[in-house]
Every structure is written in C-alpha cells, then in structure tokens.
Amino acid sequence: MFSDKLRIFSGSSNPALAQKIAGDLGLTLGAIKMSRFKSGEIYVHYEETIRNCDVFLVQSFSHPINEHFVELLVMIDAAKRASAKTINIIMPYYGYARQERKAAPREPISAKMVADVLTTVGANRVITIDLHAPAIQGFFNIPVDHMTALDLLSDYLKSKNIENPVVVSPDAGRASTAEKLANNLDTSFAIMIKKRPAHNESSITHVIGDVEGQTAIIIEDLIDTGSTIVNVVESLKERGAKEVYVCATHPLFSGNAIERLNHPHIKEIIVTDTISLPEEHPEKFTVLSVAPLLAEATRIIIEGGSISTLFKTNGGV
DSSP states (O other), X not given: OOOTTEEEEEOSSOXXXXXXXXHHTTOOOOOEEEEEOTTSOEXXXXXXXOTTOEEEXXXXXXXXXXXXXXXXXXXXXXXXXXXXXXXXXXXXXXXXXXXXXXXXXXXXXXXXXXXXXXXXXXXXXXXXXXXXXXXXXXXXXXXXXXXXXXXHHHHHHHHHTOSSEEEEESSGGGHHHHHHHHHHHTOEXXXXXXXXXXXXXXXXXXXXXXXXXXXXXXXXXXXXXXXXXXXXXXXXXHTTOOOEEEEEEEEOOOTTHHHHHXXXXXXXXXXXXXXXXXXXXXXXXXXXXXXXXXXXXXXXXHHOOOGGGGOSSTTOO
16 A cells, blocks of 8 residues: 555553554554663654654654653664654643643743754654644644544434533633534534643633533533543533533643542543553543544545545544
8 A cells, every 4th residue: 555665663651553554554553662771761663664664653742641751762862863754643631731822921832842942853744633732833934733523423413313412611711612512513602611720720700502301412622630621520410411422632640640530420531542551541531532533634645635634624634
C-alpha cells in the first residue's frame, strides 16, 4: 500500500494505540530502543534505517507528562540526525493545552512554549485530536492537523438509542462542541455556568436550558481529576435529570479519578484511547479507538488528499 519510506514508531506513552495505527495501515511498528541512564536521562536508538523516510512518531502527553515530553524531543532529535526526510508527530493528546493564555499576571503560556520547542527540535508536522483550545494551532509555524473524535462519539451515542437526550456543556467554553453534538443527535443542549476557585476545582452556579426528566449527555474534551464532572452530574440530578452519560476524548484520570467517576448517578462514561487506560477499570467505562481516524489521516498525508473528508460535518475542527 505504501512505499518502504514510511516508518511508524511508538514512544512509551501509548504503544497499544501506535500498534493499532500501524496495523490499520498494514504496517508493523518500527524498531526503536529506549532506555534510561541511572541518572534518569533518556536514551533513544532507531534500530533500522530511516534515511530519507517519512517518519511518524506516536506519543501522547499522558502521565508522567514531562517524561513523555522529553522522550519525544529526544526521539525527534535522533530522527533528524538520522536524516529522516520528514518527522511527523502523532500526538493524540496535546499536553499543557490548558495553559494557552495568561489568565493572571506573570503566568506562562506553556502551550506556546511546547509548540516552539517541538518545532525548534525538528518536527515538521503535528497531528492531534480535540485541542483544549483550537487556537493552539496558531502557535505553530508548521502544519497542524487538528482532528476531532466528535463523529466517533456521536455514532456510538446514536447506537445507544438514548431516550429523551439533552447534551450538556459543563462550561461556556464547551458550548460550541455541545451544540455540534446536539445537532448530530438531533436534540437540545444546555450549558452549565461554573466558577473555579483554584486549579482542578469548580462549583456550578447556574444551568441554562431544561434538563428535568431528560437523559443528560455531558461532553468534555478531557477529564482530569473528575471532580468537575461529579459536580456537574450532581447538579444535573438536583435539577431533575434522569440518567447521565459522560463523554470525553481524553481520559487523563489523575489521582483517584477512576474511583470518583464510578459514581452511582453516572450511567456510562465514554472516552477514547488517546491516553492509555489501566486494564482494570469499572464496566461503565467504554473506550472507543481513534486508531482508524489517525491511520486514515496518515494515509492522506502520505498519498495526498483532504483531511476534511474524514469528518461528516463541520469540516473537522
């Protein structure tokens, strides 16, 4: 299907996803050796030639994010020094995306810093899914293919035949995504208004829209500690919602998030495999694979075509 100049390599963050992407393309993962010195320094060695090859590196910024970030930088540098033709980063989850602007004096814009570092080290292209802030694409001076898992989530929810659904945005920032999902499901949507006293803390102050007697579908780009989602779920139940489904692209699940989300008022939690989940997790967690989407994007990049053809509506993100 492809020339022998295409190579796909996996970092240590999500090798299962990388294996699925390669398999969907009819390829095997490239041979790469990664190890650590006693001091913790990262060592990378490509164990096959990549000279004049289009190299795709699969690495998600999951926990431990800084370890995976530096590992990716070393992989890029090694590929550049091995004379790779192009170095393409498949980064399903873009870390530091929640630090995309200055909300207070003397704060960093870490999402821009990450973009600068990736570009400086030698990345030629980035493929990512559901950025926390779509404007992050503009932080790069190289092509960024911003994919979305919205169609994947929509198709799954349609198959559930949920009775009296209402899509709920947990904050104003997700309203656009909630509206798209509501349109895909041909239903109404509501918006929660919340305040954040500190990082990973929130409280619901108002709900715009009717949820009483309906099945709520919460849509988020990521779930970190799960505290915000639980607050939203409990607020919805207080306002008369029947069952609650939770959808998110990126399951960060920091700390005891999985235990927290195994909540009696949550019917099902639907996420994707942009971040690797522990094999042992409650039955109410459903994991959808983004591998076919990323594999098809890779094919289009190599063979030519339009990424927007991968999305049913809205031309992608």
